Amino acid sequence: MGEAIVITSGKGGVGKTTTSANIGTALALQGKRVCLVDTDIGLRNLDVVMGLENRIIYDLVDVIEERCKVPQALVKDKRFDDLLYLLPAAQTSDKNAVNSEQMKKLIDELKQDYDYIIIDCPAGIEQGYRNAVAGATKAIVVTTPEVSAVRDADRIIGLLEKEEHIESPKLIINRIRPHLMKNGDMLDVEEITNHLSIDLIGIVADDDQVIKASNHGEPIAMNPNNVASIAYRNIARRILGESVPLQQLEEENPGVFTKIKKFFGVK
Amino acid sequence: MNRKQNVTIKGTKDGLTLHLDDVCSYEELKKELNQKLTESSRSSEDRLISVMVHTGNRYLSEAQEEEIKELIRQKKNLVVESVRSNVITKNEAEKLKQDNEILSIARIIRSGQVLEVPGDLLLIGDVNPGGTVKAGGNIFIMGALKGIAHAGINGNKEAVISASVMKPTQLRISDSLTRAPDDNVEEGKREMECAYIDEDNQITIDRLQVLMHIRPNLSKLQGGF
Ligand SMILES: Nc1ncnc2c1ncn2[C@@H]1O[C@H](COP(=O)(O)OP(=O)(O)OP(=O)(O)O)[C@@H](O)[C@H]1O
Ligand SMILES: [Mg+2]
Numbered sequence: 491m492g493e494a495i496v497i498t499s500g501k502g503g504v505g506k507t508t509t510s511a512n513i514g515t516a517l518a519l520q521g522k523r524v525c526l527v528d529t530d531i532g533l534r535n536l537d538v539v540m541g542l543e544n545r546i547i548y549d550l551v552d553v554i555e556e557r558c559k560v561p562q563a564l565v566k567d568k569r570f571d572d573l574l575y576l577l578p579a580a581q582t583s584d585k586n587a588v589n590s591e592q593m594k595k596l597i598d599e600l601k602q603d604y605d606y607i608i609i610d611c612p613a614g615i616e617q618g619y620r621n622a623v624a625g626a627t628k629a630i631v632v633t634t635p636e637v638s639a640v641r642d643a644d645r646i647i648g649l650l651e652k653e654e655h656i657e658s659p660k661l662i663i664n665r666i667r668p669h670l671m672k673n674g675d676m677l678d679v680e681e682i683t684n685h686l687s688i689d690l691i692g693i694v695a696d697d698d699q700v701i702k703a704s705n706h707g708e709p710i711a712m713n714p715n716n717v718a719s720i721a722y723r724n725i726a727r728r729i730l731g732e733s734v735p736l737q738q739l740e741e742e743n744p745g746v747f748t749k750i751k752k753f754f755g756v757k
Numbered sequence: 758m759n760r761k762q763n764v765t766i767k768g769t770k771d772g773l774t775l776h777l778d779d780v781c782s783y784e785e786l787k788k789e790l791n792q793k794l795t796e797s798s799r800s801s802e803d804r805l806i807s808v809m810v811h812t813g814n815r816y817l818s819e820a821q822e823e824e825i826k827e828l829i830r831q832k833k834n835l836v837v838e839s840v841r842s843n844v845i846t847k848n849e850a851e852k853l854k855q856d857n858e859i860l861s862i863a864r865i866i867r868s869g870q871v872l873e874v875p876g877d878l879l880l881i882g883d884v885n886p887g888g889t890v891k892a893g894g895n896i897f898i899m900g901a902l903k904g905i906a907h908a909g910i911n912g913n914k915e916a917v918i919s920a921s922v923m924k925p926t927q928l929r930i931s932d933s934l935t936r937a938p939d940d941n942v943e944e945g946k947r948e949m950e951c952a953y954i955d956e957d958n959q960i961t962i963d964r965l966q967v968l969m970h971i972r973p974n975l976s977k978l979q980g981g982f
Binding site: 641642644645647648649651685687 | 870887
């Protein structure tokens with residue numbers, strides 16, 4: 491039986507879709523069978539980031555409304571040998587086309603066939619959010635080092651803690667700019683982790699290559715040498731239970747790792 | 758002829774005290790009370806006289822209590838100061854207990870969450886920005902207060918708020934309110950602080966240690982040590 495992980499944030503545009511695509515890719519690179527599920531109905535874009543847009547035939551709403559069977563709607567990523575699939579969101583329907591029970595049933599079905607189901611959640615705390623968390627057993631909250639994003643992350647963590655079927659959520663701090671953080675112009679990793687008091691599962695640098703790669707439909711995690719790619723691969727390894735030290739984003743600052751180590755909560 | 762009195766009236770320097778018998782029927786009691794009051798209110802004085810009512814071991818429902826008060830008020834210069842009874846209902850006792858209880862809760866109150874307790878609150882955790890804690894009594898926060906805390910929500914102006922790290926967005930005590938200064942300097946100060954309403958009716962923040970002087974009632978220890 492697979493594990494279903496929802497990637498959520500509260501605030502929009504902090505990197506949920508990017509994170510979903512890259513964690514999925516990195517897990518597939520580790521040989522796991524992965525299904526990505528885009529629940530951002532009406533605003534789908536996980537397919538674009540994965541470069542799979544032109545292969546879509548059916549979508550999530552078609553599956554829910556039984557116009558097709560689940561396997562028919564899954565788009566296979568040919569770069570991976572039968573390991574990585576995407577269930578795209580519908581572009582035309584609105585998010586009320588699907589309810590939580592239907593979502594849960596669908597995810598439970600996918601769990602039979604895949605090691606990991608990575609669920610990309612829409613921004614906000616409405617029906618779309620409820621659908622995305624309905625079938626999940628784990629959650630990753632993505633934030634950026636900005637006060638407003640951290641505030642929304644806090645709100646989402648509060649909601650996730652009420653979901654009895656979901657384990658205590660883990661935190662990713664995305665789009666870190668080491669020099670700003672070092673100068674105190676950005677909230678630092680320790681500050682954010684202390685404030686939210688949940689386990690940190692990874693930090694990802696802000697890197698232009700991430701945007702470039704997404705625009706080419708080739709997630710950055712495919713690139714073995716990029717700093718953000720390594721971050722996503724590390725996160726995947728931590729999900730698999732490995733204990734991987736936190737990336738040092740700046741050479742001159744060896745303190746970060748020792749300070750942060752204690753926040754790791756890898757299972 | 759020497760019938761037992763159901764209503765005894767005593768004059769004190771503060772007014773009148775009415776002792777109501779707790780064995781006779783309520784109807785009998787009302788009748789006799791009315792009679793006695795009519796007899797004794799013939800005095801020509803028009804100074805207001807305050808009346809204390811003792812009902813002994815009789816429990817008066819709210820409606821009955823109101824009826825008795827009304828009966829007394831109808832006599833032109835009497836005002837009811839208080840109605841006291843030796844007994845309360847289980848519900849009232851339960852509420853009294855809750856109102857005087859310290860509830861300890863180990864949790865982080867996150868953005869969008871509200872925690873409310875009837876008595877005192879001991880929070881083992883933080884209140885994050887956007888989060889709110891409310892208490893009928895005092896609030897003691899072992900972690901950081903970064904959101905809103907409202908003590909004495911039912912009007913208790915004596916209530917206090919204290920926190921290990923006092924960085925609230927807003928503090929409220931009873932119906933007074935204060936918000937964080939716009940410039941949040943003062944980093945590095947790492948001392949437990951408290952907030953209370955001072956003599957000028959303003960919320961003041963001070964070192965925790967001042968509480969023992971300005972709110973001695975916070976000590977619940979009997980007998981000393
Ligand atoms: N680590 C990073 N470095 C640089 N750019 C990034 C990084 N992570 C995300 N981005 C960029 O930020 C933008 C928003 O990312 P993304 O679409 O993943 O966010 P989202 O949370 O899914 O947004 P929405 O709430 O709209 O669904 C994209 O242009 C993406 O390429
Ligand atoms: Mg998205």
